[in-house]
Amino acid sequence: MWIGLFCIALAVAIFFAVRYLLLRRALKTVERDLAEITRQLDENRIVRLPHPNRELEALLKTINVALAEVRRSAVDFSHREAKLKAQIEHISHDLRTPLTGILGYLSLIDADGLKAEDRQSLEIVKRKALSLQGLITEFYRLSILDAQTQPHERQEVDLGRLTRESAAQHYRLLEQDGLTVSVEVPDSPIPVFVNREATERIIENLLQNAARYARSFLSIAVATHGDKATLTFTNDVETPISDDQLEQLFEPFTMLDEARLQEGSGLGLTVARSLAENMGGSLTAESSHKTGAHTVSFKLELPIT
Numbered sequence: 434m435w436i437g438l439f440c441i442a443l444a445v446a447i448f449f450a451v452r453y454l455l456l457r458r459a460l461k462t463v464e465r466d467l468a469e470i471t472r473q474l475d476e477n478r479i480v481r482l483p484h485p486n487r488e489l490e491a492l493l494k495t496i497n498v499a500l501a502e503v504r505r506s507a508v509d510f511s512h513r514e515a516k517l518k519a520q521i522e523h524i525s526h527d528l529r530t531p532l533t534g535i536l537g538y539l540s541l542i543d544a545d546g547l548k549a550e551d552r553q554s555l556e557i558v559k560r561k562a563l564s565l566q567g568l569i570t571e572f573y574r575l576s577i578l579d580a581q582t583q584p585h586e587r588q589e590v591d592l593g594r595l596t597r598e599s600a601a602q603h604y605r606l607l608e609q610d611g612l613t614v615s616v617e618v619p620d621s622p623i624p625v626f627v628n629r630e631a632t633e634r635i636i637e638n639l640l641q642n643a644a645r646y647a648r649s650f651l652s653i654a655v656a657t658h659g660d661k662a663t664l665t666f667t668n669d670v671e672t673p674i675s676d677d678q679l680e681q682l683f684e685p686f687t688m689l690d691e692a693r694l695q696e697g698s699g700l701g702l703t704v705a706r707s708l709a710e711n712m713g714g715s716l717t718a719e720s721s722h723k724t725g726a727h728t729v730s731f732k733l734e735l736p737i738t
Contacts, residue, residue, distance in 0.1 A: 459489065466478075466481070467496070477504070479497045479500065481493070521572055524572075525569050525570075525572045528569050529566070529569055529570075532562065532565060532566055532569065533566075535562055536559075536562055536563070536566065539555070539558065539559050539562060542555060544556075571700040571701065571704055572700070586628055587626050587627055587628050587712065588626070588627075588628070588629060589624045589625070589626060589738045590624070590625055590626075590627050590629050590632060591622040591623060591624060591625075592623045592624075592625045592627075592632070592655055592662050592664060592735065593618040593619055593621075593622060593623045593655050594618075594622065595629070595632060595633065595636065596616065596618055596636060596653060596655050596664060597616060597618055599633060599636040599637060599640065600614065600616050600640070600653055603637075603640045603644070606644065607640070607643070607644055607651060610644055610647075611649065612643070612644070612647050612649065612650060612651050612668075613649060613650045613651070614650070614651050614652075614653070615650070615651075615652050615653065616653045616654075617652075617653065617654040617655065618654075618655045619655065619656070619657075623655060623657060623662050623737070624737060624738045625662045625735040625736060625737055625738065626713075626735075626736050626737070626738040627712045627714070627735050627736075628708075628712055631708040631711070631712060632708075632712070632735070634704070634705070634708060635705045635708050635709055635716070635733060636664070636733075638701035638702065638704060638705040639666045639701075639705060639731055639733070640666075641701055642666075642701055642702060642731070643666055643668045646668065646670055646729070647668035647669060647670070648668070648669045648670060648671050649669055650668060650669055651666065651667070651668045652665075652666075652667040652668070653665070653666055653667075654667075657737065660736065660737050661714075661734045661735065661736065661737060662734070662735050662736075662737050663732055663733065663734050663735075664732070664733040664735070665730055665731070665732045665733075666730065666731045667728055667729070667730040667731075668728065668729065669726060669727060669728050670727050670728065670729055671727075672727065673720065673722050673727045674720045674727070674729055675720075676720070679718040679719065679720055679729070680718075682702050682718060683702050683703055683706050683716075683718075684703065685700055685703045702716075702731075705733075709733060709734075709735070712735065712736075713735075713736050714733065714734050714735040714736065715733075715734045716731065716732070716733050716734075717731070717732050717734075718730065718731050718732070719732070
């Protein structure tokens with residue numbers, strides 16, 4: 434009799450042990466599959482049980498319904514985002530055409546024949562028109578960045594020379610803003626494998642950002658580190674910038690409070706980072722806080738040929 438009870442107890446124990454092991458294996462499989470599905474929501478997959486289990490099947494049914502809803506929301510958001518970007522692209526194009534004509538007519542006006550007050554007004558109009566042109570260009574560029582499935586066409590470009598040329602073009606304007614500008618570029622060429630136009634745009638956006646935020650100086654340095662070339666813009670700022678604020682600067686339409694009254698869209702750094710990443714590079718920022726001095730540095734890394 435005792436032997437019979439022992440055999441029954443042993444059989445029950447083995448049954449529950451096997452059931453527990455199967456359940457544990459099933460949960461691990463479900464966890465792995467669910468992790469893969471959440472990383473690739475665009476694939477129309479569902480979570481399945483490797484072994485039948487009534488309770489777990491009810492749970493997985495609820496999970497699969499939730500996954501389907503998440504996919505529908507993601508697809509809907511993607512469609513609305515694509516539609517919005519297309520609208521921005523079309524509006525930007527429609528605005529650029531008449532604005533180009535306005536700038537053309539402004540350039541035909543003989544400023545020498547105007548009174549001093551009128552010449553000043555004309556310069557203001559030209560400056561505002563050029564600012565609007567830059568803003569429209571940023572909107573247009575932002576609308577097509579994510580839509581590009583192919584990377585920019587690349588070529589060998591001397592980063593040092595390109596930096597010197599870009600800095601020289603903006604040097605007078607930066608000095609007018611009261612900034613002391615220093616440029617450190619090696620004598621030997623620094624060939625990078627990039628799209629020239631995109632790299633020029635990145636440098637221009639960083640220069641414009643410095644003109645907007647820098648308090649007294651701007652330091653530009655080009656160097657090499659392994660298989661990467663680095664271009665660093667460092668300037669002082671009026672108030673400290675936290676790490677959270679630094680990362681937010683790369684978000685569209687984000688501007689620090691002290692720059693809100695100046696001309697700008699808050700898109701320059703967003704576009705610059707997107708262009709850098711599209712060429713296999715990166716754009717990061719870091720800040721330094723010392724007694725009586727707060728600085729921010731933007732580091733552009735690009736692949737060397």
